[in-house]
Amino acid sequence: MITGFAIILDEEILYVSNEHKYPLFEIVLFVEKLIRSLNPKNLWRLKNIYFKSKNSKERMIIRHIVSENDQNLFYCIAGDFKPNSEEIIKLMEEYQEKVFANYESIEKIKEASRKSEFKKIIKLITGYLWSKYRDTLEDEQIEPKCTDLQNKIIYCGISSQGLPIISQLYDTALLNNFEKEVNNENIELLSSNISAKLATIAMNTQIRAKNNIKEIHFDDIEDNGCRKIILYSNINGYSLDFIASGDFIRLKEIFSELESTLSKEKILQGEFSGDLKPFRSLKTYLNNIINEFDQ
Numbered sequence: 217m218i219t220g221f222a223i224i225l226d227e228e229i230l231y232v233s234n235e236h237k238y239p240l241f242e243i244v245l246f247v248e249k250l251i252r253s254l255n256p257k258n259l260w261r262l263k264n265i266y267f268k269s270k271n272s273k274e275r276m277i278i279r280h281i282v283s284e285n286d287q288n289l290f291y292c293i294a295g296d297f298k299p300n301s302e303e304i305i306k307l308m309e310e311y312q313e314k315v316f317a318n319y320e321s322i323e324k325i326k327e328a329s330r331k332s333e334f335k336k337i338i339k340l341i342t343g344y345l346w347s348k349y350r351d352t353l354e355d356e357q358i359e360p361k362c363t364d365l366q367n368k369i370i371y372c373g374i375s376s377q378g379l380p381i382i383s384q385l386y387d388t389a390l391l392n393n394f395e396k397e398v399n400n401e402n403i404e405l406l407s408s409n410i411s412a413k414l415a416t417i418a419m420n421t422q423i424r425a426k427n428n429i430k431e432i433h434f435d436d437i438e439d440n441g442c443r444k445i446i447l448y449s450n451i452n453g454y455s456l457d458f459i460a461s462g463d464f465i466r467l468k469e470i471f472s473e474l475e476s477t478l479s480k481e482k483i484l485q486g487e488f489s490g491d492l493k494p495f496r497s498l499k500t501y502l503n504n505i506i507n508e509f510d511q
Contacts, residue, residue, distance in 0.1 A: 217295050218350060219274065221311065221342040223329075224290040225322065230329040233342045237294055239424035240267070244278065244290055246420050247432055250413040256393050258286055259438040266431035267421065272296055274427065279308050283322045291315070295353070303356050307349045314341045367462035367470070369506055370444070373411045374478075374498075375455045376488035378419055382499050383411035386506060414457045418448060436461070447471045451479050453487065474505060 220237035223230045224244050232238050243265060251260050261280040267273070279291040291312050297304045318337055319325045328334045370390070373383040385407040388398045396402045421429040432446040445467055447458040456475060460467045478484060481501075483494055 217297075217354065218293060218307075218346050219296070220292075220294045221338075221345075222290075222292040222294075223315070223325070223338065224292060225326055225329070226288055230325065231335055231338045233339065233346075240274070240276070240294055240427065241292055242424055243417060243421050243429070244276075244292060246413070246417045248288060248290075250410075250417060251434070253409050253413055254390060254393075257438065258282055258288075259436060260444065261435045261437060262290065262432070263435055263443075264431065264433035265429070267425070267427045268430040269427050273430075275299070277304050277308055279312055281322070287322050287326075289322050289325070297353050298356060301353065301356055303349060303352050307345055307353075310348075311341070311345055314345075367460065367466055369458070369460045369470075371407070371410055371457070371459040372474075372502065372506055373407070373414070373457045374451075374484075374495075374502075375411060375415055375457065376453065378412075378415040379488070379490075380408060380411035380415070381454070381488065381492060381495050382502060383407040384499070384502065384506070385410070410459070411457070414446070414448075415455070418455060418457075433464075449475045451475060452484050454484050477505060478502075 220232060220234035220241070222232045222237075222241040222244075224241065227245055227248075229238065229241055229245075232241055244262065247262060247265065251262065252258075254260070261282075262278045263280070264278065265276040267275070274294060274296055276292055276294045281289040281291075283289070291308065293304065293308060293311065295304075315325070315338065319328050368387060370387040371383075371385050374381045375383075385403050388403060391398050391402055391406060418429050421427050429448050431448070434444040436442045436444055442461050443464065444459065444461040445464055447460075447468065449456045449471070456478065458471050458474070460470075481498060483498055
């Protein structure tokens with residue numbers, strides 16, 4: 217079932233079909249800030265965000281377009297449709313085509329969004345698409361897919377209520393994007409920045425959207441279209457955050473194994489007191505686990 221459509225330009229939500237879903241689409245704004253902190257060349261394209269609550273598994277599919285002057289336009293569709301749905305891809309393509317038929321450039325969309333007529337036209341488009349695709353999405357049968365890709369773990373961290381406890385950057389090549397020397401100071405600064413932005417996304421999802429972030433997907437158009445994924449999990453009140461690239465099926469298996477192993481650690485059984493010293497041994501242990509999987 218489709219629960220909402222949105223159009224977002226840079227840091228502004230131009231259109232939302234369902235006002236109750238406005239906080240959910242706001243999460244795209246926080247993810248966009250994370251993208252910029254990891255990807256200054258603007259070559260990552262946001263693709264999917266998965267949420268998980270007690271009552272539902274909502275997903276958001278995104279068509280991320282970047283203009284020549286680095287404006288970021290996001291077409292977004294939220295709902296409880298199935299992963300790897302071909303129907304939702306067709307829906308997204310038609311959504312973009314119909315908006316483009318009325319506003320043939322990002323500048324035209326930006327200009328038109330200031331007028332009341334804009335929302336009326338987009339509402340007609342999304343209403344038509346909702347009626348056209350709602351039944352086919354519910355009836356669609358999905359075949360599981362698996363691809364043979366090289367897996368690379370980029371980052372892994374553990375935090376408590378937004379406070380970083382462990383933040384480890386495993387792909388130091390990211391520093392090259394910022395023309396920074398690969399040294400301990402720069403690695404630590406980037407790791408802390410990633411940890412803070414991941415925590416911001418998670419907390420705003422909980423507070424504003426009343427939901428929990430589960431997965432975020434990207435395509436990297438520079439790295440031969442390599443797919444990147446962010447995975448979140450909760451271990452006894454601690455947040456486990458994980459960024460990697462490669463075969464999503466295998467990466468989710470790795471993350472599940474990591475989550476299972478760490479959940480048995482005694483230090484993660486109690487509440488975080490603010491003292492980082494007891495977690496120092498866990499940092500080395502985490503490195504050993506990651507090194508085993510990073511192949």
